[in-house]
Amino acid sequence: QVQLVQSGAEVKKPGASVKVSCKASGYTFTDYAMHWVRQAPGQRLEWMGWINPVNGNTKYSQKFQGRVSISRDTSASTAYMELSSLRYEDTALYYCARVHVYYYYYTMDVWGQGTTVTVSS
Amino acid sequence: DIQMTQSPSSLSASVGDSVTITCRPSQNISHFLSWYQQKPGKAPNLLIYAASSLQSGVPPRFSGNGSGTEFTLTISSLQPEDSATYHCQHSYRTPWTFGQGTKVEIK
Numbered sequence: 236q237v238q239l240v241q242s243g244a245e246v247k248k249p250g251a252s253v254k255v256s257c258k259a260s261g262y263t264f265t266d267y268a269m270h271w272v273r274q275a276p277g278q279r280l281e282w283m284g285w286i287n288p289v290n291g292n293t294k295y296s297q298k299f300q301g302r303v304s305i306s307r308d309t310s311a312s313t314a315y316m317e318l319s320s321l322r323y324e325d326t327a328l329y330y331c332a333r334v335h336v337y338y339y340y341y342t343m344d345v346w347g348q349g350t351t352v353t354v355s356s
Numbered sequence: 357d358i359q360m361t362q363s364p365s366s367l368s369a370s371v372g373d374s375v376t377i378t379c380r381p382s383q384n385i386s387h388f389l390s391w392y393q394q395k396p397g398k399a400p401n402l403l404i405y406a407a408s409s410l411q412s413g414v415p416p417r418f419s420g421n422g423s424g425t426e427f428t429l430t431i432s433s434l435q436p437e438d439s440a441t442y443h444c445q446h447s448y449r450t451p452w453t454f455g456q457g458t459k460v461e462i463k
Contacts, residue, residue, distance in 0.1 A: 270452075279443070279454050279455065279456045279457060280400070280443055280445070280454040280457075281454070282450075282451050282452040282453065282454070285450075294450055296450070296451040297451070298451075330399055330400075332400075335405075337405060337406055337409065338406075340387065340388060340405055340406035340409075340447070341388070341447040342390045342402060342405035342406070342411075342447065343390070343392075343400070343402060343445075344402050344405075344411065346399035346400055346401070347399065348399055349399055
């Protein structure tokens with residue numbers, strides 16, 4: 236079945252970097268864009284950016300510009316999200332989500348299980 | 357950025373009731389709207405895309421309506437398993453943004 240499996244929980248110190256992986260299975264990895272969304276405690280879901288798995292092109296939310304990098308390894312059907320210069324407020328649950336296009340409407344139809352990132356000194 | 361405002365923030369209803377959640381974007385987004393259900397400790401689950409199209413496998417008691425700057429998600433005949441938080445999200449242009457969520461509780 237179609238699924239996205241993310242890497243395990245991380246605890247990082249302020250100023251460090253974290254890299255979260257998202258392994259796709261059950262479909263052709265290059266057929267769908269991959270987006271990243273996070274949810275901080277008590278906050279709404281927040282879109283971070285996306286990658287075109289065919290050519291590796293990316294687009295990021297301005298909020299994270301300069302701190303986030305999304306990449307992929309097509310041979311491993313895996314996408315990655317790296318966030319640097321971590322702050323306490325980056326403590327959140329991070330999700331990858333596959334985007335399906337119906338005609339020209341985009342929607343996140345398959346989600347990873349989430350990866351908890353805790354920033355603590 | 358397009359701001360998404362949901363109402364109400366929470367509601368409590370009985371099994372069998374019909375409930376409606378509203379989502380208002382700060383500008384016209386045509387039909388570029390999705391609805392998700394999220395249960396505690398779980399990832400969001402797609403219910404509705406393109407404002408009114410039901411995702412495969414989602415029970416038909418869920419329906420979406422609207423366009424432009426006002427959208428609704430209706431759950432007809434509420435079931436115990438519908439207790440969850442519901443989020444709207446636009447995909448009109450990046451950055452995609454979400455509503456603050458509506459928590460639905462069963463009385």
